[in-house]
Amino acid sequence: MFNTLQLPSGHITHCGARFVNRFLTPSLFLLVFSALLVLSAGAAHAESVVPNAVPPVGTHDGDDVPQPIEFPHNTHVDVNKINCMYCHTYARRSPVAGIPPTSKCMGCHSVIATDKPRIKKLTEYWENKEPPPWRKVHDVPDYVHFTHEKHLKRFVFDNEGMEVENVSEVCAFCHGDVKNMTVAHKVKPLNMGFCRRCHEANEGPFDCWKCHK
């Protein structure tokens, strides 16, 4: 039963049952547990830029997901200051954020930067009338119910002092600093402990059936 200990910092420690019995006495365990709790609580209450919100902590080095076109998020978000929700328009009204249709790309790129190799590749897809086979980077298991809609309502639209231009900071809670990435890759663990810490800090719902289905 104690083969895998899920510690509150999100690290998974593998240790045998014998080790637990002999060395990890309850008092020691409590000490480690409380120390980690204090640490994580301290990190969780660090001052954040977005008001009325505590971003969850924890990192995870995800593998690079090769995409058909190396989409430069930094050019769009950081240089050209395009709102995340301009392309990921479903985030505010449905469970999934979705990827934009090629027509949305072509709305700008039929006139902008048409000589770049990536845009030429995109135009090729567009003229062949087939969508680029984008691959999903951030995914949660099938037994998890997650809606972007409600999280955006809480942290973007119902968040006092939050300007809609800053929405990328809210997205960065779970998606990492996409602003400075080219192709998006997973930097947050997106596991249950990760969700829990944020729900604890922001007093989100705690019912199992709220998220598990």
Place this chain on the structure above:
Amino acid sequence: MSLSNILEDWSRYRKDREDGGFHDYEHMWGMAIDLNKCIGCNACSVACYAENNLPVVGREKFSKGQAMHWMRIERYWDEPDLGDDRISEFNQHGANFIPMNCQQCNAATCEPVCPVAATYHTPDGLNAQVYNRCIGSRYCSNNCPYRLRFFNFYSYYEDAWPAPLEMQLNPDLSVRDKGVMEKCTFCVQRIRSVKDKAKMDNRPVADGEAMPACAQTCPTSAIVFGDLLKHYDPDTNAPETKVTKMWRAHQVELGKPRQNKQNPELRGYRVFEGLNTDPCVMFLERVREV
């Protein structure tokens, strides 16, 4: 979920039962099933199979008691009337039907026996089953007086939906793994989406908005589903829900383990309420000419 959460669940229920009102709950989803209207057509059962990704186990496993129907129609035959003509094996009135799904007991017998707290009570008054936490000890099934919990004895996901049938699976809930207990959830995925929608619009959930698949499909509208906490409120002029109206009309109350059966107009009862499980499903007795 831990021991403290279970204790909180129970103390919340006990406190609200003594106060009379269940005000600490967000909702109290309940049902009223009119057996006068039920024709035993099994449409509710079929709808449940379609909605909740239930595998069809086949005759062999069914006969072993390994059926997976969250909603079942039970048949009860009266004593055959062996009067002058002894030709009829069965009573001329036919069978009595009773649709049985999880009764969502408030004092659920399945909850305290779970060794890993995989089943617990939500603030919606639902008896929840968390599949990821279930270790398949089957204590809950053994402790359920209604026999309405079903166990995945086999890896049904491997062969219950041969291609392309897996395309008809409902993405709103998971396909259960082998060794996991499951049961009727009052279509919690529908309740969840309705609550999300209501919250996005900043309004309370309307009556009839949340509708489980069985109630939706019933051709005679024998199954009525709604929130048992929505009574008529003269201050806000908010109407009471249809299900509350039926419970009140038949003087069935949450937390009342016995019905007064003197008045033949009062047909309401709950199954095995003498066990004090306090179910959320009320049945209206069938009336027939003798």
